[in-house]
Every structure is written in C-alpha cells, then in structure tokens.
Amino acid sequence: MNVPRRGTSDISLVLCGAAGQGVQTVEHLMVRLAKAAGYHVFASSEYMSRVRGGSNSTEIRLGSVPVRGLVDRIDVLVALNGGIRPNIRDRIDEETLVLGDPEELGDEFASLGERFVPVPFLRAAREGGNRVYTNVAAAACLAAVFGMPFAALETYFAERFGAKSPDVVKGNLAVAEKGFALGGDLLRRGVLRVSLGHASPQGERIVLDGSEAVALGALAGGCDFCTGYPMSPATGVLTFLVKNADRFGVAVEQVEDEIAAMNMAVGASYMGALPLCTTSGGGFALMSEGLSLAGIMETPVVVHLAQRPGPATGMATRTEQADLELALYSGHGEFPRVLFAPGTLEEAFSLTRRAFELAARYQTPAIVLTDQYFTNTSYDIPLPDLPDASPDRCLVEAGPEYRRYEESPDGVSPRSVPGFGTGLVGADSHEHDEEAHVYEDFDLRTRMNARRLRKFEGLRREALPPTRIGPEDADILVICWGSTRPIVEEAVASLGRTDTAVLHFAQVWPIAPEAEALLARAKYVFVVEGNATGQLATLLRCETGRRADASVRTWKGLQFSVEEVRRGLADVLDKTVGR
Amino acid sequence: MKDPRIFDMDHADLSWCPGCGDFQILEALKKALAELDIAPDQVVVAAGIGQAAKLPHYMKCHCFNGLHGRALSCATAMKMANPDMLVLAVGGDGDMYGEGGNHFLHTIRRNPNVKNFVHNNGVYGLTKGQASPTSFVGMKTPTSPEGVFSEPINPVALAICLGASFVARAFSGDVEQTKEIMKQAILHKGYALVDIFQPCVSFNKINTFKWYKEHTYYLDGSHDPGDREAALRKAFEAEKMPLGLLYRRERPVFEDHLAPYREHRLPLYRRRRDMKDLETFIRKQYA
Numbered sequence A: 001m002n003v004p005r006r007g008t009s010d011i012s013l014v015l016c017g018a019a020g021q022g023v024q025t026v027e028h029l030m031v032r033l034a035k036a037a038g039y040h041v042f043a044s045s046e047y048m049s050r051v052r053g054g055s056n057s058t059e060i061r062l063g064s065v066p067v068r069g070l071v072d073r074i075d076v077l078v079a080l081n082g083g084i085r086p087n088i089r090d091r092i093d094e095e096t097l098v099l100g101d102p103e104e105l106g107d108e109f110a111s112l113g114e115r116f117v118p119v120p121f122l123r124a125a126r127e128g129g130n131r132v133y134t135n136v137a138a139a140a141c142l143a144a145v146f147g148m149p150f151a152a153l154e155t156y157f158a159e160r161f162g163a164k165s166p167d168v169v170k171g172n173l174a175v176a177e178k179g180f181a182l183g184g185d186l187l188r189r190g191v192l193r194v195s196l197g198h199a200s201p202q203g204e205r206i207v208l209d210g211s212e213a214v215a216l217g218a219l220a221g222g223c224d225f226c227t228g229y230p231m232s233p234a235t236g237v238l239t240f241l242v243k244n245a246d247r248f249g250v251a252v253e254q255v256e257d258e259i260a261a262m263n264m265a266v267g268a269s270y271m272g273a274l275p276l277c278t279t280s281g282g283g284f285a286l287m288s289e290g291l292s293l294a295g296i297m298e299t300p301v302v303v304h305l306a307q308r309p310g311p312a313t314g315m316a317t318r319t320e321q322a323d324l325e326l327a328l329y330s331g332h333g334e335f336p337r338v339l340f341a342p343g344t345l346e347e348a349f350s351l352t353r354r355a356f357e358l359a360a361r362y363q364t365p366a367i368v369l370t371d372q373y374f375t376n377t378s379y380d381i382p383l384p385d386l387p388d389a390s391p392d393r394c395l396v397e398a399g400p401e402y403r404r405y406e407e408s409p410d411g412v413s414p415r416s417v418p419g420f421g422t423g424l425v426g427a428d429s430h431e432h433d434e435e436a437h438v439y440e441d442f443d444l445r446t447r448m449n450a451r452r453l454r455k456f457e458g459l460r461r462e463a464l465p466p467t468r469i470g471p472e473d474a475d476i477l478v479i480c481w482g483s484t485r486p487i488v489e490e491a492v493a494s495l496g497r498t499d500t501a502v503l504h505f506a507q508v509w510p511i512a513p514e515a516e517a518l519l520a521r522a523k524y525v526f527v528v529e530g531n532a533t534g535q536l537a538t539l540l541r542c543e544t545g546r547r548a549d550a551s552v553r554t555w556k557g558l559q560f561s562v563e564e565v566r567r568g569l570a571d572v573l574d575k576t577v578g579r
Numbered sequence B: 001m002k003d004p005r006i007f008d009m010d011h012a013d014l015s016w017c018p019g020c021g022d023f024q025i026l027e028a029l030k031k032a033l034a035e036l037d038i039a040p041d042q043v044v045v046a047a048g049i050g051q052a053a054k055l056p057h058y059m060k061c062h063c064f065n066g067l068h069g070r071a072l073s074c075a076t077a078m079k080m081a082n083p084d085m086l087v088l089a090v091g092g093d094g095d096m097y098g099e100g101g102n103h104f105l106h107t108i109r110r111n112p113n114v115k116n117f118v119h120n121n122g123v124y125g126l127t128k129g130q131a132s133p134t135s136f137v138g139m140k141t142p143t144s145p146e147g148v149f150s151e152p153i154n155p156v157a158l159a160i161c162l163g164a165s166f167v168a169r170a171f172s173g174d175v176e177q178t179k180e181i182m183k184q185a186i187l188h189k190g191y192a193l194v195d196i197f198q199p200c201v202s203f204n205k206i207n208t209f210k211w212y213k214e215h216t217y218y219l220d221g222s223h224d225p226g227d228r229e230a231a232l233r234k235a236f237e238a239e240k241m242p243l244g245l246l247y248r249r250e251r252p253v254f255e256d257h258l259a260p261y262r263e264h265r266l267p268l269y270r271r272r273r274d275m276k277d278l279e280t281f282i283r284k285q286y287a
C-alpha cells in the first residue's frame, strides 16, 4: 500500500492501546523523531477516564507541509490491544492498513482480510527482554517504516532517561532494535510504500503541546505564582510549573480547593505577584466569587480555563467549547474582564503572555480558554518571539499620601503593593473609598463602579480583531473560536471555494469593534462551534447585531474532525447558498 | 517600642456595639504591635467578612478586607509573595471555622508564618444572631429556634490534633494578657492560632462577659506547651477553660521551602524574569 494515499499529501497514523500500555510514550517519541527527520508533525490524543485498561488513542500526522487539524482518515492504524472503540473502528475505511499482533488481537480484524497485517510486537518485546515494552516495539517499527534512523531512537532514549538510569535506556533499546527490524521487514515485503517529501527548512522550529504553550506563555508574561487543584484537562499547566518552579522562581502550590486557589491568587496579586490559576469548568465555577473579588479589588489575575463537557462532572477526559458563557458571566456584579481563546499553539503562547500584560495594565482578571483537545494536541511551530525586557508589573511606589483607588480618566488607578514605599495599600471586597475603606455612600458607589467599568473601553480598543483566513472580499464567512481553528481552516480549504473565508476569534471578550463591519459585509455567516447552544453565535449577535445564517455544532465529547466540518459546511452551504 | 496611638485612625466610623469585646481585641492588637516596635506599614491585616473582620478598617495598617471565609487563603498567598511582610488573618468564628473551615484545616497543615486571630463569640454577629460553628448545643437563635443541634467545634483541640505550630486561647476581657499572647504569636515562626473568647453583647446571651470570667483560668508554669497530649487534655477541659499558650512546636515554615526563596528572600514584586534564560530553555526542551 502507498502512503500518502491518492488525493492527500500527508500520512495519518493512529495508535491505540489500553491505559497503561504507553500510547503517550509512542506519541512523544514519534513526534520528536518525525521532527528530527524533517517532517512537519501533528499529534493529538484522546483517552478514557481510567488509569488501566480501556482503549486510548493518538493520531499522528506527518507531512512535508504543516499539518495541524484532526482528521477522520486513518492511513495506518497500530493496535496494541483489542477492544477498539467505535470512535476509531468506524474510521477504518477500504484504504486503512491495520498493524497489530494477533497474539493480542485474536481475530478482531479478520474481516479486513489482507489489510490487517500481523506484526509480532509482543514477541519483539519479549525477545528484547521486556514484554511490557510492546509500545516501544511498535514505535521503533514505525520509525523504520518512515525512514527514521535507529540512531534517532538511541538519542531519544538517552535524552529521556539519560545518565540516571542507563539500564532503562538499554532495556528500551533492546526492544527497539527488534521493533525496528519488524519495520524494515514490512518495507522489504512491500506492505507499505512511503513517499513523503521532506519539509523545506523554515528556520528554528519547536514542538510542544497546548498545556506547554499556555505555561510557557505564562512564564513569558511574568507569571511567578500559581495555585491549582488537579482537574483534567487543566492539570498539565500546574505540573509544568511545579516542575520548572526552581528555574523560573515560581511560587506554586496545589491547594485544598479552587476557592482557595482563586483567593490565594488575589492575595498574591495584592502583594505584587503575577498569579495564574489553572482549572476546568467545575473548578472555575468554584472560583467565581473570588473572580468577582479580583474585579472589585482590581488585582490582576489570570485563569487558564481548560474546558471539558459539562454539566457537572460531565465527561472528565473529553472536550467541548461550552464554557464561553460561564467565563464571560461568572462572578456576581459587573466588572471588566478579558477572554482569549487561542486557535493555535503560537496563539496560546502569545495570548497567555498578553493575558498577563493586560491583567497588569488594567488591574482586572484575564481568562485563557482552551479545552481538552487543545491541551493534548502538539505540533511544530517556529520559535516564539520573546521580548528582551522582563514583563512590567505596572506598579508605582506608595508615598505617605498614597491612596489605592484614585480617580483617573481611563479608570486605571496607580497601583502599589504593601512594602513598596511607605504608604499604606488597602484592598476591599466592599464598595470602598479611595483609601479602600468600606464606606456606604451612593455617590461614591456610582463613581467607583463607573471608574472600574471605564477600564472596559480601553480593553475594547485594544481587543484583537478576528483573524481572516481567505479572500478579503469573501461573501461567505465561516466563523469559529478557540481550538477548532486549524480544523475549520483545513475543511474550508478542502471545499476549494473562492468566495469563502474563515474568521477566527482568538479574543472572545471584549469583541473587537472591527468585527461588526466584517460581519455586516458578508452575505452569509456560518458559525462552527463545539457546543450545543451556539454560545459564540449568540454573543456575536449581541455585539454586532448580525445573526448567523446557519451553524455547525458538536457536543459529543470529541473534537470536530476536518471531514466532519467539511460535511457540515457542505450541508449548510447547500441549504442556504445553493451550489 | 512604639506608641500604640500610631495605629489610630482619625476618622474611622466604628460600627461595633458599645460593650462589644471587639474593642478590647483591637486595643490589645495595637499595643502588641507597638510593643514589638512594628509600624503600620510593616503589617498587613487580612480579614474576611463579619463584625470581627471589620477590624483592619479601624486601625492604620495595610488593610485587606476580602471575602467571607477566605482570609487565611489570601494571607497565606501574601506570605508566598513576600515572606518578610508581617501578615495577620483576622475574623470571627463563622468566618474562620464555618465558611473558611476547609482553609483553616489546610493552612494548619501548611504552616505559613501567618498569625490567625479569631474573635470567637459563638454567634454570627453581623448577620444578626444566627448560630455559629462554636455555638453551644441548645442555644436558641433565629435559625435554630429549637436550640442548636450540632456539637460545637473545639478550635484549639482541632488545631492541636492537626499539629498546628502554635495554639493559644485568650479572653478579650483581659487586654493585657491578650496582648501578651498576641506578642508571643507574632514572635513565633510559623502559623499561630489565637482563639479569643469575645462576648457579643447583642446576640449571645449564654457566653457573656461574666460567664467567660467564671469559666476560664490562666495556665501556669506547670503546663508544658511542648507536650501535645497534655495540651490536648487541656484543650478539652470544659468546666473551666484554660487561657494562654496551650501548644507550641518547631516546624519548617511553608513559604521558606518554596522555589523562589531557596537562595534569597526578595519579594516577588522586586524580581525580574530572565527572558534570555526562558528562550534558552524553550530552545533546549522543545527542539
């Protein structure tokens, strides 16, 4: 069989196995090896909420041009265990080749005939000395198939386990050798013929996942404090910061609950730290009183809200875009806030950094919305730009006459922190006077609330306009937000229409003033989003007056695939524009 | 030694009832700070919500008046951001042991160098007399007309069980002794709980000034605060309840072990991120 298959220019590999079988390891290894071999690479994993058993999978795409979207198409499926779930099985088509060990799979794939290729991964692992390393056997087999040198595997394991555990490196390599031979055998027998051009060099590139992009963006934004309570899919950012706390001087703590996490962020911010809270919808709900506290105290805080399906516990390890309204309306009372929803890893880095900058400059909460799909997806990007200067905390020294909440034209009062100068720095959850003392006076209240809300005008002026991908004069706009961007882009491109452009909102609050004209100009507006009720469509209608002509939505718990969006768009195009 | 009047506010509009024990706690606190030579700009008083929690508005200090129940969380984080600032967490029994109960448990486990002064009046004063976590069984309130059913929390016993590094009890009616206990708490390295019996003249008709006088006594030299079992036995005495330092132990301080403070104690707001180092890190880790 030839890969890429006719009509496509990349290869889609899916690997599945039980929790505990090391599918993640294979993904990690393949991505690094593919990048080293000069491919563009994409990987996205989906998993069940269990520690052992079940069936998890990862999709890896290799291309000579950047590949960034999730596809249904499976060119090569590697099954480490039986009991493949329907979300994978249903995607096996007449061109899918399945590799697996019959010792493990029995006759699960018998109906595929020759398209099931028995490969003795288990034996390879056993012969290599460790039967639990079937994942390594499979990874090495794939490495051989895709023309990656064995030396790359040696480098990978040496760097991963290194000097600390030479025995682990040796054990892995013994199995890898056997697996690598299996791959060579597949090539010799002509089971697979790979013809993938190498990428043209494009300068220094890095490969990372959504959690890492958010966490690194936070560090670039000056984050030096993080509190969290473990909750999928937001925990990756917390563990990243714990792991790197020493190097970057971050005060990190896993706390008793999300109420504490947010109140601690506010307390730290009051003292001049630049705090981050990382959580998912359920935890964020618990943070809402504290978010409101940050609103009235005017303490900068940044929240990473990694969405998963709700209500309540919902689907713990799955994905959805249904917390836009939660993020926008959470917290009682009225106060300005900023919401970002990065569509690419580049944006996750730059917008998390910007969230810190805006939070500090406007003294108000900023929220970065990602989701399970986004945090567990990785691909290669150029090295991000970093400023030379350390981020500005936007603080002033407090003199003896200092008052924390002075009137100011743009609503931003000069902010100091205890210990910076001799002045006293107050903060109050009540409506307060300029010195932050509780004082009930209706004129004062009117003035203070108006001042805080005035900051919104500046935030709106600085809001990022949506990104248009496609012709400027497009009659049809396909709108999306957050993680779906590369998928929608690829789907729209595949439609091959010259009258259609994608409009992606990476900032979902405040909506940039430019959006109104952009939407007004379009003949047709379609909104693609991962929720059941059309939260962005509703918001855009409120903010721009433009009602979407149709929408494509999903709420099954899995990210859209390129094919699914393409089908959905073809369908709404049929019903509205006609062909 | 400073003059306690440096903490006086010129125009604070005190909303405590005449005769309330809160006045004496405020007086004791100002004296304790002054005697330890601490100036108003050297102390943050973090409070939640309640009558007691209004305290930071009534004295010169860095006043942080946050949410009901959350003072300890905010105070802990302040120490994480600036370990050398003196931070007090002040509030009522409802604030600290009810709404903030979970934070109370976990703050003790963490042991930040935060001083926790609790005005324990056995009732919700601000919201007009409902039962609190320390109200006695049988106390009739608007929300417990048949009398309180649940047993009260014993905050000092709980703190000793959890291994708090400093546990004391005071009575607001005795400003001198309360001040002394507060001073010891401030000088202690680590979390310090001072549970302060405080008569609420408006809503608690059981635990009155006179009742506290009759039902308390001061610990003397015969009690060893290093002896946890003895401390616990003392904490459970009910007929006459001991005042003073019940329990103390040396423990590593939470903020001292955090990554930013391994080499020096500069507060976070004075630090800068080395962007070149971040770039090197990204290049190396994600190449």
Ligand SMILES: Cc1ncc(C[n+]2csc(CCOP(=O)(O)OP(=O)(O)O)c2C)c(N)n1
Binding pocket: B049, B050, B051, B052, B053, B068, B091, B092, B093, B094, B095, B096, B119, B121, B123, B124, B125, B126, B127, B132
């Ligand atoms: C989330 C929340 N729930 C309820 C309240 C209302 N509330 C304010 S203070 C208080 C109880 C006060 O009791 P305590 O902490 O013992 O203080 P005291 O007034 O007795 O000094 C309550 C229930 C609130 N402010 N916030």
Ligand code: SF4
Binding pocket: B015, B016, B017, B019, B020, B021, B022, B051, B052, B121, B125, B126, B199, B200, B201, B202, B203
């Ligand atoms: S209600 Fe009670 S606690 Fe509150 S001020 Fe009055 S007497 Fe003091």
Ligand SMILES: [Mg+2]
Binding pocket: B050, B092, B093, B094, B119, B120, B121, B122, B123, B124, B125, B132
């Ligand atoms: Mg009370």
